[in-house]
Amino acid sequence: MKERWCELSNDAGENREENFSRWLAGENIPFESDEAKVVYQQRVTLIKDAIELEKAPERIPIAPSAGHFPIEHAGISWREAMYDYEKLSAAWDKFHLDFPCDIFYGPRGVVPGRVLESLDFKLYRWAGGSLRDDQEYQFVEGEYMQADAYQDLIDDPTGFFMTVYLPKIFGELASLADMPLLPPVHEIPMVPPAVVPFGNEAVQQAFTKLAEAGDEALQWGRAMGRISLQIMARGVPSFTGGITKAPFDLIGDSLRGTRGIMMDMFRHPDEVIEACDRLVPFMIKAGVRSCGASGHMIPLIPLHKGADGFMSDEQFKKFYWPSLRKVVIGLCDAGLVPLLFAEGGYNQRLEAICDLPRGCAIWWFDATDMSKAKETVGQVSCIAGNVPLDLLCTGTTDDVTQYCRQLIDSAGEGGGFIFSTGAGMQGAKAANVKAMIEFSMDYGANR
Amino acid sequence: MGMSDKLLDAMSNMREQESLDIVGKLLAQGEDPLKILDTCTRAMETVGERFETGRYFLPELIMAGEILKQISRLVKPKLQGDAGTEKKGRVLMGTVKGDIHDIGKDIVTFLLDVNGFEVNDIGIDVSPDRFVAEIERFQPAVVGLSGLLTLAYDAMKETIETIAKAGQRDRVKIMIGGGQMSEKVREYVGADAYGEDAVAGVRLAKKWMDA
Numbered sequence: 001m002k003e004r005w006c007e008l009s010n011d012a013g014e015n016r017e018e019n020f021s022r023w024l025a026g027e028n029i030p031f032e033s034d035e036a037k038v039v040y041q042q043r044v045t046l047i048k049d050a051i052e053l054e055k056a057p058e059r060i061p062i063a064p065s066a067g068h069f070p071i072e073h074a075g076i077s078w079r080e081a082m083y084d085y086e087k088l089s090a091a092w093d094k095f096h097l098d099f100p101c102d103i104f105y106g107p108r109g110v111v112p113g114r115v116l117e118s119l120d121f122k123l124y125r126w127a128g129g130s131l132r133d134d135q136e137y138q139f140v141e142g143e144y145m146q147a148d149a150y151q152d153l154i155d156d157p158t159g160f161f162m163t164v165y166l167p168k169i170f171g172e173l174a175s176l177a178d179m180p181l182l183p184p185v186h187e188i189p190m191v192p193p194a195v196v197p198f199g200n201e202a203v204q205q206a207f208t209k210l211a212e213a214g215d216e217a218l219q220w221g222r223a224m225g226r227i228s229l230q231i232m233a234r235g236v237p238s239f240t241g242g243i244t245k246a247p248f249d250l251i252g253d254s255l256r257g258t259r260g261i262m263m264d265m266f267r268h269p270d271e272v273i274e275a276c277d278r279l280v281p282f283m284i285k286a287g288v289r290s291c292g293a294s295g296h297m298i299p300l301i302p303l304h305k306g307a308d309g310f311m312s313d314e315q316f317k318k319f320y321w322p323s324l325r326k327v328v329i330g331l332c333d334a335g336l337v338p339l340l341f342a343e344g345g346y347n348q349r350l351e352a353i354c355d356l357p358r359g360c361a362i363w364w365f366d367a368t369d370m371s372k373a374k375e376t377v378g379q380v381s382c383i384a385g386n387v388p389l390d391l392l393c394t395g396t397t398d399d400v401t402q403y404c405r406q407l408i409d410s411a412g413e414g415g416g417f418i419f420s421t422g423a424g425m426q427g428a429k430a431a432n433v434k435a436m437i438e439f440s441m442d443y444g445a446n447r
Numbered sequence: 448m449g450m451s452d453k454l455l456d457a458m459s460n461m462r463e464q465e466s467l468d469i470v471g472k473l474l475a476q477g478e479d480p481l482k483i484l485d486t487c488t489r490a491m492e493t494v495g496e497r498f499e500t501g502r503y504f505l506p507e508l509i510m511a512g513e514i515l516k517q518i519s520r521l522v523k524p525k526l527q528g529d530a531g532t533e534k535k536g537r538v539l540m541g542t543v544k545g546d547i548h549d550i551g552k553d554i555v556t557f558l559l560d561v562n563g564f565e566v567n568d569i570g571i572d573v574s575p576d577r578f579v580a581e582i583e584r585f586q587p588a589v590v591g592l593s594g595l596l597t598l599a600y601d602a603m604k605e606t607i608e609t610i611a612k613a614g615q616r617d618r619v620k621i622m623i624g625g626g627q628m629s630e631k632v633r634e635y636v637g638a639d640a641y642g643e644d645a646v647a648g649v650r651l652a653k654k655w656m657d658a
Contacts, residue, residue: 125547136596138547258550259557262506263513266461309644312504344626389627393597394635423627427597 005280005326008333008357015335016360019297020048028295029232039235043102047237049415051337051382053359056415060408060444062437063103063239063384067424068110068136069433070095078127078136082113085223096231098430101437103239104231106294109424111137112220115213120171123254136426144168145255147264150271153255154278158182165255172209175202240339241296244287244331246324247276252305261305265319276323284330291336298362299331300339307344317352325355332360339364339384343423350376366422371410374417383411384418387436392421392428397435404440412444419444450478451486458490459497461510463517470518480525487515491562498646508646509554512561534565536656539587539619541573543594543602551625552593555648562649564656575602575609582615589652590619592638595626603636611637620655624648 024044031037042058049057071081074091081088092107113128121129123144126137144165145153153160159181167177184194197203232238245253251272252261264272287299305311306320331338338361345367346353353363354377363377365385373383387407391399404419411417419440425433448456450473457465473483494511497503540556542548549571556568567585569577582590590610592603603623610616623633624642633641642648 131547132545135545135547136598138596140547141550258554259509262509265506266463266510310505312502312506315504315506388629389597390600390629390631390635393600394631427600 005284005329005333008329008360012333012335012360015333016297016337017335019335020044022295023237023297024048026232026237029229031235032233036233036235040232040237043235044237046102047239047418050418051359051362053380053382053416059446060412060417060419060440061103062101062419062440062444064099064101064387064419064421064433064437065424066092066095066105067421068426069424069428070107071110071136072426073098073430077133078131079113079133081110082126082137083128085112085220089223089227092227093231096234096236099433099437100236101441102236104228104236105424106224106228106238106241108224112216114216115220118209118213118216119173121169122171123169139253141253141257143257143260145251147256147260147268150264150268150275153251154271154275156181157278157282173206175200175206178203238294238296240298240300241294242287242289242291242299242336244283244290244299244301244327244338246301246303246306246320246327247279247283248272248306248320248323249302249304250279250283251275258305262311265311265315269319272319273322276319277326280323280326280330283327284334287327287331287336287338288334291334297335298337298339300341301327302341302343304343306349307342307346308348309345313348313352316349321352321355328356328361332357337361341423342366342368347372353377354380356380362418364418364420370407374411374413378411378416382416382418384420385411386420386422388422389425389427392425392432392436395432397431400432400435401439404436405443408440408444451482454483454486455490455493458487458511458514458518459493461507461514463510463514466514467517467521470521474521474525480522483518483522487518488563491515495562495646495649505554505645508558512557515561535563536589536652537565537567537585537587538589538591538652539567539569539578539581539585540591541569541578541581541593542571543592543599543606544572544574545602546594546596546599547571548593548595548625551595551645552591554645555591555593555624555642558645558649559652562653564649564652573606575606578606579609579613579615582610582613582619587619589655590621591642591648591652592621592623592636593625594623594628597627599625599627600632600635603632603638607637620651622648622651 024041026040046057046061049055050061070091074094076087076091088107088110096104113126124137124139125131127133127135162179163177167174178197178200180194180197185191291297291299306316328338340361341364343366346365347368350373358380362382362384365373370386387403391403450469454466454469470483491511494503494507498508538559540552542552556566559566569581592606594603607621621638622640622642623638628641630641640651642651
C-alpha cells in the first residue's frame with residue numbers, strides 16, 4: 001500500500017494561501033463599520049504572521065481561551081446555557097464586550113442539551129440531564145470497545161462506529177446495531193436485504209429521533225451563527241473552527257478508556273498501531289469537513305493521552321505521534337492550520353514534535369515550559385499559551401501580570417507566538433482576566 | 448537464575464504471560480505463597496524505582512499492577528487465613544462535590560491497592576458532609592481529594608473546612624490531585640500535599656504512614 005501523508009503535498013501552500021485570503025476578506029461578515037473591518041483584518045494578519053514564522057507580527061496577538069468562563073461571568077446556570085440559546089448568546093456577547101481582545105472563541109463548545117437528551121447520550125453527563133443546574137458537562141469514561149474488537153474496528157471503522165459504538169453511547173440509537181454494513185448494494189438481489197432494516201420499527205424510531213435532534217441542532221446552530229457574526233462584525237476574528245482528534249486519543253479516550261489503552265500497548269501493540277493508522281483518513285476528513293462547515297481554516301485538535309507522564313517518549317514515538325503527524329499533514333494538505341492543544345505537560349515531547357514542516361501548525365501549550373518550547377518546537381511551529389488556570393482562579397492580579405510579563409519575555413521574542421491561557425479559563429476571577437488581557441495587550445504591543 | 452528471580456524479572460519487565468506461567472509452576476511445586484507475594488512486592492518496588500528515574504511511566508504502573516492482581520488471584524486461595532494480607536494503612540479516596548471524573552482517582556486507588564494499602568473509594572461528586580461521615584466510619588490516616596475541573600478548587604476548600612469543623616483535621620493527612628491541581632491550589636484549599644501524578648499519591652501515603 002502506498003504511504004500517504006508523510007510529506008506535504010505540492011499544493012498545500014497554495015491551498016493555505018487561498019484559505020488565508022478568504023479568512024482575511026471576511027466576506028460574509030456584516031461589519032459594523034469600515035474601521036471594524038480594518039481592525040478585523042489587522043488581527044487576522046497578526047495570527048497569520050505568527051503562524052507562518054516568516055516575519056514577526058506587528059504585535060503579539062492576545063488570544064485567551066474563554067472556555068466556559070462567559071457562562072459564569074454572565075451569571076447564568078449551566079442548564080440555562082445548554083437549553084436557552086438566547087441566554088447563551090447574550091453571555092458570549094457580554095464576555096466579548098467586557099473583555100475585548102484580538103480573537104473570539106465561538107460558543108459552540110456549549111452544546112444544546114435537548115439534542116443530547118433526545119438521543120439519550122451516555123458519553124457525557126450535563127446540567128438538565130443528570131447533573132445539577134450549576135455543573136458543567138463532564139465526560140464518562142468507559143470501556144466502550146472490548147480489547148478483542150480491534151480487528152473489527154480495523155476492518156471497517158464506519159461499520160464499527162455505526163453498528164457497535166453509536167448504539168452504546170446513544171440509548172435512542174440502540175437499533176442502529178441492525179443497520180446494513182456498507183457498501184450494501186452492488187447487485188440487484190442485494191436491494192431488498194439492504195433496505196429491510198429500515199422497515200424495522202425500532203430503526204425507524206431511531207431515525208425519527210435523529211431527525212428531531214437534527215432540527216434542534218440546526219436551531220441552535222443558527223443561534224450560534226448569529227451571535228458569532230454579531231461579535232465578528234465588531235472586528236474580532238474567530239480563532240478556530242472545526243475539530244478533530246489524534247487517532248490514539250480517539251481510541252484511548254472514547255473507545256477503550258485510560259487503563260484499557262495502556263494495557264493494550266503491552267497486550268495488543270500491533271493492533272493499537274494498526275487501528276491508529278486506519279483512523280488517520282477519517283480524522284483528516286473530520287477536520288476538513290468541520291472546517292468546511294464553519295468556514296474556518298484552524299481546526300482544534302485537543303490532545304490527551306500523549307502528555308508527560310501518560311507514556312514514555314519511546315511510546316509516544318511508537319504509538320502516538322506517527323498517526324497524529326499524518327493527520328496534521330493531511331489537514332495541511334487541505335490548506336488548514338491545525339491548532340494542537342497539548343493539555344497538561346508536553347515538556348518531554350518538545351523534541352519529537354519538532355518533526356513537522358515549518359509554519360504549518362500551532363502548538364497550544366498548557367503546563368509546558370514556554371521558554372523551552374520556544375527554543376525547540378517554537379523554531380518550527382507557532383506556539384501559543386499558557387497563563388495557568390490555577391493562577392487565574394486563585395491568584396491576585398499582581399501574580400497574573402507578573403506571569404504574563406515573564407511569558408511574553410520568554411516566548412514572545414521574534415514572533416511565532418500567540419498569547420493565550422493554559423486552557424479554557426472557567427473558574428477564573430473576572431479581575432484576573434481583565435488584568436491579564438489589559439496588561440498583555442499593552443506589553444505585547446512592543447514585542 | 449532461580450524461579451523467583453525469573454518472576455521478578457518477568458514482572459518488572461511487563462512480561463505478563465510469563466509471570467503468570469512462573470507463578471503457576473511455583474504453586475504446582477508447592478512454593479510458599481507468601482514467598483511468591485514477597486517476590487511480587489520486590490517487582491513492584493523495581494517498577495516504582497524505574498518510574499522515579501523516568502524510565503517507566505503510567506502504562507507500566509498500570510500493567511504491573513494488573514499482573515499483580517492476577518497473581519494475587521492465583522495465590523490467595525493457597526494462603527492460610529489472613530496471612531500475608533496485612534495492609535499498610537487506610538486511605539479514603541473520593542472526587543469532590545460537583546466533579547464526576549473518576550479516571551485519575553481510579554488510577555490512584557488502584558496503585559494504592561496494589562501497593563498494599565487498604566483503600567476505600569467513595570466515588571465521585573462526594574459532598575463535604577459525606578467525607579466527614581466516611582472519615583468517622585473508616586478512620587483513614589490519609590484522605591485523597593480528586594478533581595479534574597477548576598470548579599473542584601472551591602469544593603476541595605469547602606471539604607477541608609468541613610473536615611476541620613468536624614474536629615477531624617488533626618487525625619488525617621489530606622492530599623489533592625487532578626488535571627488542574629498544583630502547589631498553588633494546595634495552598635488555596637488548605638491540603639497537606641499536592642500529588643503531581645498517581646505515584647506521588649502512593650509516595651505521600653507511604654511517607655505519612657511511616658512517619
